[in-house]
Amino acid sequence: MKTKIGIPRGLFFYQYYPLWKTFFEELGAEIAVSGHTNRRILDMGVKSCVDEACLPVKVFFGHVLDLADKVDYLFIPRLTSVSRKEYICPKFGGLPDMVRHSLYGLPPIIDTEINLRKSGKNLLNAAMDVGSRLNCDKKAVRRALEKSLRAYREFREQVKKGALPPDIIDKRFPVLKKPSDRILNILVIGHVYNLYDNYINMDMLKKLRNNSVNLITVDMIDGCIIDEKAQTLNKKMFWYFGRKAMGTALHVLDRNDIDGVIYVMSFGCGVDSFISDLVEKKIRRKSDVPFIILTIDEHSGEAGFNTRLEAFLDMVRWRYRHEADVSSHG
Amino acid sequence: MKERELYLGIDVGSVSTNLVLIDENEKLVEKVYIRTSGQPIEALKRGLKMIRERLGDDANIRGVGTTGSGRQLAGAIVGADIIKNEITTHAIAAQKLVPGVKTILEIGGQDSKIIIIRNGVVFDFAMNTVCAAGTGSFLDRQAARLNIPIEEFGTYALKSRSPVRIAGRCAVFAESDMIHKQQTGHAVEDIICGLCEALVRNYLNNLAKGETLEDPVVFQGGVAANVGIVAAFEKALGKKIIIPEHYDVMGAFGAAVIAREKMMRSGKPTAFYGFRAVNCxxxxxxxxxxxxxxxxxxxxxxxxxxxxxxxxxxxxxxxxxxxxxxxxxxx
Known part of the structure; x- marks a missing residue:
């Protein structure tokens, strides 16, 4: 029987799943993914996780529990850094420990450290470590890694062309309402685990798409453009996400086809608390592009969230109509 | 005589439920302001009843718009032609009553907002994020705690000679600060004035974020009735603040204006169920x-x-x- 590896649908899932899936399948393992976030998963996560953690971490705990008794191994890598000279949130580095010490009766956890801060070559070492735990030979691991990187690059290309990661991963082809109005280009900045988990973000992407919005997410912006822009900052960004967000914000200033920018942050996020402010200052001071920060947390009352989102779209459309000299609203 | 065409705007908020009727020239014909008291459906029915009593059953209502946090509910009950968020409706209402307005301060029951208008359109807006400190429901609570009718709350603030400093960032801290100042013997006028100043300070920090607010500045929402808060705003901003005539029902007024525009444009009959809601x-x-x-x-x-x-x-x-x-x- 094939070894069954459980991959929780949380945190960096929507960033790396195609890579992880290909890698494990090439090594002859079977993959099990937890279900889409729902209230049961959220409740389980909130109950079992430390209170100070942010919502996405709590949700991740729920996904772990959703998988716990269905798999032979849980894949929860210790993600220290995924890019040169940059870190990600420290909670990722401590994630396997947090999970192990809060939840009991879990299957063995593959908690290989992935630390690409000094060199991308560490990726091979990490892959070898995972392979050895599954008793695979080195050649097979090398081959699986190559193949999975290829799959990852393909996935990235699709995203850059405008596909949303959850649509690619779940092979969904959403049927959208026919645009009833001029299509707006709205750029959305946020962590993958907030942007693509439609339970956490209260179906924000669907709401936008159903309101004649062409979505551009931070992940669709070319990495080279982001790097180039980020280099113009007077200080190097310490965070991986910070570079992405700041590079994207600066890129917005160069474009004239962006009708509005939405920054989605989760309540209590340390990285966002800095970056959202920096992004806001850049966009507001250097441009007239409508900008809003939407904060998401555990509450399921959508009224406040919808009011802000609705009013933001009204504002963008109203302004556009005004510029087009057709004065009206509503 | 040709019957007047009327448009109804309904704003169901956390603290008050407001109804406004305007005529085809956007003139306000009737307005109703009642407390929601946690029962939005009852409040709405009472409001409709009052309107019906004033107009009679066969009023020619050609369009209905709803707004406020209970806008979905109200829309379902009365049969709304348009359901709009309260930021848009407040912005539209302010521009109708104070042409050329550039800054709108709005403090309601549980929300506070700031809306910046440039060239006649909403340029930017912000809503309170952290806490409901400084909104109507908090002031209500403090008035009740001090045993002062909310209508007189503001006039107390004006009598203050040396306002005390109260922490305004959090409703819980503000309240414990007030209790502490009371126990050390400060006069109630000074405490209320300090509270007004704290809430304004918090509002300007949290929503205006240090941006310069351009004239004309309009202050609306239920809290605009509080002269203490108005005085604190004028002191903090160093400028005159305009309180529009119908400051307490601006959301409903804006909803009526939007409903009118939509119906004029579409030419369709209204979805309004009529006043039967009163007896349902x-x-x-x-x-x-x-x-x-x-x-x-x-x-x-x-x-x-x-x-x-x-x-x-x-x-x-x-x-x-x-x-x-x-x-x-x-x-």
Missing amino acids: DYRAKSLECNGCSNMCEVIQISADGEPLACWGDRCGKWTAGAIHIERQSGF
């Missing part, structure tokens, strides 16, 4: 759907036992069968 028995039933592990909290509204509207489900299973009120709101 409305029931809101909430249930937890067990269809999947989302366990959505579904709300069903029925009128005299007939299902009227439904929302709260993520998949559309419940909303699909009921009247789809989302079509007017967009979401």
